[in-house]
Structures are given as structure tokens and as C-alpha cells.
Amino acid sequence: MSELRDFVADLLERRGAAVEVIDPDGLEVLAPAPLQKTMGWPELARLGFGAQRSEGAFAIRLEGDWLDRFGALLAEEGHWSERELKPAAAVPPPSDPERVLERALDLPNAVWRFKAMTPTFTRCLLLSFRYTAVSDEKREGLIQIGFNIGTGAVVTEILARLRPVLAQVSDWQVPTPTVKLAAGPGWSAATTTARVRPLLDTQVRESMEPFLRAMRRRLERDRNRVHACHDDLRNSSLKRLAALERAEGDRAEADRRRETLRVEAIEREYRAKLDDLRHNYALRVTVEWVQALDLYVPVQRFEVLIRRRKGERIIRLDWHPLVRAAEPPLCEAGLGRERTRLVCDDKLHLTEPAGQAPCRSCTKPFCRACFPAACPRCGNRNDLDAPLE
């Protein structure tokens, strides 16, 4: 239980309490008034974390409403955190920078030249989102997205590989001012939103795909069952009607009317059942932001000259010593999860191949980074990513 005890002690101290460890399973807390109110404690409270409840102590467990109250104390603060991470032992820079770039860069329509490699710090933003999809069943999932703010690259994979390293380092080191200065400023809310939205949409969709497939299968099965059952009833009524077609007299007329009404009733019920199914399987998806971590890490920053026709441009690309890997190059249009980039003629933007594709309407190729809204020739919107259905 000592992890929970330490967490609680740390949190309470940050909220102005004086905390003393009285035994391995107990804390004594002198709480300021606002904290007393939130937690429902007297000024001096004893907290017990052990299996045995000690006299006069509040028993803190991982279950129960205590965690909710601690969560309330964390409030917004728990959503945002920053941390600096250093390798345990110095990692030498890559001995052959050109080889690193050969693996990192795939530029079919441009050439590149290595210019420089400098050790520095960068700031990586790791965002976590939770989605909940509800139809006849419920599915929840966690989506993580990572950016290197210093280069603009999507580094979700690099950060995924960093996570075990993070878990091993128990010391939470707050970034020093020098490191923060070297890493540079963060993004504006508008930039962050613009970068996050398409990636988040795509990743939520991909993550939900097995759930949606299973849901469609169940819907299909139910629809077939409802159809088969009503079809049988309707067919036997229609057969009876056909048999009555030539019959004459009042009795036959009454039978015909009854069967006709029956067929109408069956059709009505079939439509109602389909409506029920549609309602039952309607999909509602909510996505909420859970957490953001600003991670300050050392990098070897590559400067690379990109050349296309008569144009030239320098881009940055980081090699991450903590995972000994280069990140994918920045991508100025499209998701940029693969490494291949096409370079545009005018501004030498790096985009994913679809970012330079022919216009869907007039077939003239154009750069989606130069013209994000629509094709410059015909004005057709050429969205790279379809919105969430």
C-alpha cells in the first residue's frame, strides 16, 4: 500500500497540508481549512492504509469514494503534467548520420543532404483520449497521440516505445528552466487542435473497427431473422389470397378482406421491427481528452537540406537517444504516420503522397499544404480525411 500512501502524502502536501508518516501504513495530516472541507476531515486527521483498521484513523483504500475525492483535489492539474527524462547513461550520437537519414527519409521526388547534427532538448506532447462507443453493446478505448513540438513530427510510435522507459524511472523530474528554454515554446491551442483532430478521428475509427464489424454482423443477423419470420407469414397469407382469387360469394369476399388486412398488418409490424433494430443499433461515440504530458527529452537534431527543382529548404528531424531511433519526417498535409513524403514545387512542403494527388474533380495535381481548403483551379474540396461517420 506504500505507493498509495506516498501518492496521497505528496498530493496533500501540494495542497498545503503538513503530512507526517507515523508508521508504514499510516499518515498524520494537519489540513488547512479548504482541504478539510473537500475531504471531510478534522484539522488533524489520521489516515490508515493497511489491511487492519487502526483506532480513530480514516481507512484509505483503492476502492470507495476516497479516490474520487482525491481525483477532485487533482482536478485539472492531473490532466496536465510536465516531465524531463534523461537516459541513465550517456548515449553516444549516431556515428553515421547519413545512414540514419537514409532510413528515416523516403522522398521520391526530391533529394536531401545532411547538413548538421546538434545535441539539444525537445518537447514532446503526449495526449491521451478516451472514447466510448455505445450501440447495442458498449466499447471503451484509449487513444494516444504524440507530437514533437520542436520539429512538428508525429511521434506517437517513439513515445509508445518511451513509455516503458518512463515507467522504470520512478523519479519525476520537473524540467529545468535551461531545458525548457532549449526546447522552445509550445503550440497554440489552435495549432494543437488542428494537428490533433484528423489523427484522433482516424485512430478512433481504426480502434473501433472490430467493434463496428461485430455490431454490423449482429445487426445483419437480426435483420435477416426479422425478415425471414415476416416473410414466411406474409407468403402464407399471399398464398391463401391467391387461392381465394377465383372464389365467389360473401364468405370468400370476407376471407379475402381478412387476408388483405393480415398482409398489411404483417408489413406494418415488419417496418416497426426494423425501426426498433435501427434504434437499438444506433451508434453514439464520445471522445474525451484525459491527459496531456509535456515530455522534455534530449535529442540529436538533424538539419537536412531538401532540394526540389530549383528550390531549397532546411528541415529538422530528431534522433531520440532514449529509444535510439529517428522520428518520421514532419508532414504538412495528411496524417504523416508513414515515412514517405512528396515535396511540393512552390514552397517545398513535405506532405504524405495523397497530399500532392490530382484534384478529384479537375485532375490537376496540387499541394494540400499550399491550398488546404480547396483545389486552386476548380475550387473543389479535396478532403484528405473524411469526417467521423
Ligand SMILES: [Zn+2]
Ligand atoms: Zn506546398
Ligand SMILES: [Zn+2]
Ligand atoms: Zn480541381
